[in-house]
Amino acid sequence: MIEIKNLTKYYGRGESRFKALDDVSVRINDGEFVVILGASGSGKSTFLNVISGLEAMDGGSVAYDGQTLERMSEKELTKFRRENTAYIFQQYYLLPHLTVEKNVRMGADLAHNKDILPVLEAVGLAEKRRKFPAELSGGEQQRVAIARALAKNPRVLFLDEPTGALDEKTGRLVLDYMINLQAKQDFTMIMVTHNANIAQTADRIIKMNSGKIVGITENADKKTAYEIGW
Amino acid sequence: MIVSIKDSVKLFGISIMTCCAVTVCNLFLNYYLDLAAIADLIDNPVSQMLYDAQMMTAKVVCAVSGGCLAATTVVMLFFYIKHYIDSHSREIGILKALGYSDFKIARGFSVFGLSVFSGCIIGYLLSFVLMPRFYELQNADDYIPDIAISIHWELFVFLVLLPAVAFSLIAVGYSMIKLNQPCVNLLKGVAKEQGKSRDGRDKKSFVEDMKSSVLRGRKTLIFFIAFSAFCFSAMIQMSASMKDLASEMMGFMIFIIGVVLAFTTLYIAVTTVIRSNQQSVTMMRVFGYESAECKRSVLDGYRPAAYIGFVIGSVYQYALLRIMVDIVFAGVEGVPAYEFDFPVCLITLAAFIVVYEGIMFAYGQSMKEIPLKQIMSE
Numbered sequence: 009m010i011e012i013k014n015l016t017k018y019y020g021r022g023e024s025r026f027k028a029l030d031d032v033s034v035r036i037n038d039g040e041f042v043v044i045l046g047a048s049g050s051g052k053s054t055f056l057n058v059i060s061g062l063e064a065m066d067g068g069s070v071a072y073d074g075q076t077l078e079r080m081s082e083k084e085l086t087k088f089r090r091e092n093t094a095y096i097f098q099q100y101y102l103l104p105h106l107t108v109e110k111n112v113r114m115g116a117d118l119a120h121n122k123d124i125l126p127v128l129e130a131v132g133l134a135e136k137r138r139k140f141p142a143e144l145s146g147g148e149q150q151r152v153a154i155a156r157a158l159a160k161n162p163r164v165l166f167l168d169e170p171t172g173a174l175d176e177k178t179g180r181l182v183l184d185y186m187i188n189l190q191a192k193q194d195f196t197m198i199m200v201t202h203n204a205n206i207a208q209t210a211d212r213i214i215k216m217n218s219g220k221i222v223g224i225t226e227n228a229d230k231k232t233a234y235e236i237g238w
Numbered sequence: 239m240i241v242s243i244k245d246s247v248k249l250f251g252i253s254i255m256t257c258c259a260v261t262v263c264n265l266f267l268n269y270y271l272d273l274a275a276i277a278d279l280i281d282n283p284v285s286q287m288l289y290d291a292q293m294m295t296a297k298v299v300c301a302v303s304g305g306c307l308a309a310t311t312v313v314m315l316f317f318y319i320k321h322y323i324d325s326h327s328r329e330i331g332i333l334k335a336l337g338y339s340d341f342k343i344a345r346g347f348s349v350f351g352l353s354v355f356s357g358c359i360i361g362y363l364l365s366f367v368l369m370p371r372f373y374e375l376q377n378a379d380d381y382i383p384d385i386a387i388s389i390h391w392e393l394f395v396f397l398v399l400l401p402a403v404a405f406s407l408i409a410v411g412y413s414m415i416k417l418n419q420p421c422v423n424l425l426k427g428v429a430k431e432q433g434k435s436r437d438g439r440d441k442k443s444f445v446e447d448m449k450s451s452v453l454r455g456r457k458t459l460i461f462f463i464a465f466s467a468f469c470f471s472a473m474i475q476m477s478a479s480m481k482d483l484a485s486e487m488m489g490f491m492i493f494i495i496g497v498v499l500a501f502t503t504l505y506i507a508v509t510t511v512i513r514s515n516q517q518s519v520t521m522m523r524v525f526g527y528e529s530a531e532c533k534r535s536v537l538d539g540y541r542p543a544a545y546i547g548f549v550i551g552s553v554y555q556y557a558l559l560r561i562m563v564d565i566v567f568a569g570v571e572g573v574p575a576y577e578f579d580f581p582v583c584l585i586t587l588a589a590f591i592v593v594y595e596g597i598m599f600a601y602g603q604s605m606k607e608i609p610l611k612q613i614m615s616e
Contacts, residue, residue: 057610089526101517103451105455106447106451113443114448117444117445118525
C-alpha cells in the first residue's frame with residue numbers, strides 16, 4: 009500500500025515561487041489501477057514524479073508499506089526504484105542504438121529475469137525483437153517501453169500519458185495491453201492523463217487541479233479500452 | 239544558416255591543437271630559415287656536423303609534431319562535423335525537405351575554419367614570445383655563429399592563413415559527404431551504424447551491451463582517448479629526457495604541450511560521451527541502475543584504449559629520441575648517452591593512472607547530478 013500524507017512541493021524562488029502540490033493526501037492499495045486526471049498545469053505529473061521518488065518533496069510523506077521515501081538517501085532511493093518501480097513515458101525513451109531485445113533486457117536484468125521472450129510475446133513483439141526502435145511504429149515503440157517496464161517485475165508501474173503520442177487505434181491497443189497485463193500480473197498501476205475517457209478504464213480516478221486533489225471517484229463502471237470514447 | 243560562429247567557438251579543442259602545432263612549427267621553422275641563411279659561415283667539419291644536426295632536428299620536429307597534430311586536428315574536425323550533423327539531424331532534415339541543397343547547408347560549416355584560424359594566430363604569436371629564449375639557448379654553444387631572430391612572413395601564410403582556408407574547405411567537403419543521405423533518415427535520426435549490432439543472440443548483460451553500443455556509436459572517441467593517453471605518456475617522458483638532451487626550456491615546453499593536449503582531448507572525448515548518452519543514463523537511473531553501473535556502461539569501455547595509448551606513447555618517445563641521438567646527432571660531440579628511463583616511465587604511469595581514473599571517477603559521480611525529472615518534462 010502507498011500512503012501519501014500532506015504532500016507539498018514548491019517550484020521557483022522569490023516572487024515566482026509557487027505551490028505545485030498543496031497538501032495532497034491519498035492512499036493507493038496494492039494491485040489497484042489508479043488514474044490521476046487533470047488539465048495541463050494541475051500538478052498531476054509533479055505528483056507522479058514525487059511519489060515515484062524521481063523528485064524530492066518539500067513537505068509531507070510518501071510511504072510504501074511503511075517504508076518512507078523522504079528519509080531515504082540517494083543510494084537508498086536508487087535501490088528502492090530498482091526493486092519496486094518501473095516507468096512508461098509518453099515519449100518512450102528507448103535506447104536508439106540497442107535492439108528491442110536489448111532495450112527490454114534493461115528492465116529484465118534488474119529483476120534477474122533471464123527469459124524475456126514471454127514478455128515480448130505478451131506485447132506482441134517477439135517477431136520484432138531484433139529490430140531497432142527507429143524501425144518500429146510509435147505504437148510498437150510504446151509496446152517495447154511496456155515490455156521493458158514489465159520485464160522488471162515491478163510492484164508499482166508509473167505511466168505518464170502513455171498514449172499521448174499515439175493515434176486512436178494504436179492508443180486503444182496499447183491501453184488494452186496495459187489493462188490486461190495489470191489484471192493478469194496484479195501490480196499496482198498509477199497513470200497520469202488529461203483524457204477523461206481514458207480515466208474510465210481505471211479502478212479509481214483521482215482528479216487534480218491547481219496542485220490539489222479535487223475529487224476521488226471509485227469507478228464501479230470500469231470500461232475496457234475499446235468501450236471508451238477517445 | 240544552421241551553423242553559427244557561436245558553434246565554431248565550441249571547437250576550442252581544435253584551436254588548442256592548432257595553437258600547439260603552430261607554436262612548435264613556427265619556432266623551429268623560423269630557426270631553420272635563420273640557420274639556413276648562415277650556411278656559408280660554417281667553416282669547419284665539427285661545426286658543419288652540428289649545423290646539419292640542428293637543421294635536421296628542426297625538420298624532424300616540425301614534420302613529426304606538425305604532421306601528428308595536423309592529422310589529429312583533421313580527425314577532430316571530422317568528429318565535430320559528424321557529431322554536429324547527428325545532434326542537429328532533425329533541423330538539417332527539415333532544411334533538406336524544404337529544398338536546401340547539400341552544398342547550401344554544407345557551406346555553413348566553413349565557419350569551423352575560424353577555430354583553426356584563431357588557434358593558428360595565437361600559436362604564431364606565442365612562438366614569438368618563446369623565440370628569444372629559444373634562440374638564446376640555441377646560440378649557447380660556440381660551434382655555430384650566433385643567430386638573430388628574423389620574421390619570415392611566408393611562415394605566417396603557410397602556418398596561419400593556408401591552414402584556416404584548407405580546414406574550411408575540408409569542413410565543407412566532409413559535411414557534404416555526411417549530408418548525402420535521404421532527408422527522411424535525418425528527420426528520424428536513423429544512425430547508419432545500427433545494423434552492426436543487430437545480432438542479439440549473445441547472452442551479455444544489459445550493461446555490457448550498452449558498453450559495446452556506446453563504443454560502436456562513437457568510434458572516433460576511442461582514438462581521442464588513446465591520443466590523450468599517448469600525449470600524456472610520450473610528452474611527459476620526453477620532457478624528462480629533454481632536460482638532459484637539449485635544455486630545461488625544451489623539456490618544460492614539451493611538458494606543457496603534452497599536458498594541455500592530453501587534458502583537452504580527454505575533456506572533449508568524455509564530455510561528448512556523457513552528453514550524447516545523457517538520456518540513456520537518465521533512463522538507467524530512473525529504472526534503478528546505480529551510478530557505478532551507469533559509469534561502467536558509458537565510460538569503462540574506453541579504458542583499454544587509454545592504456546594502449548600510454549604504451550604506444552612510451553614506445554614512440556623512446557624511438558624518436560633514439561633516432562635523434564643515434565642518427566641525427568651521430569658523431570656530434572657532447573651529446574649525452576640515451577637509454578629508456580624506466581623510473582620516469584613508472585612515475586608517469588602512476589601519474590596517468592591517478593589522473594585518468596580520478597577523472598573517470600569524477601565524471602561517474604557527475605552522472606548523479608543529472609536531474610531525473612528532466613526526462614519527464616521533455
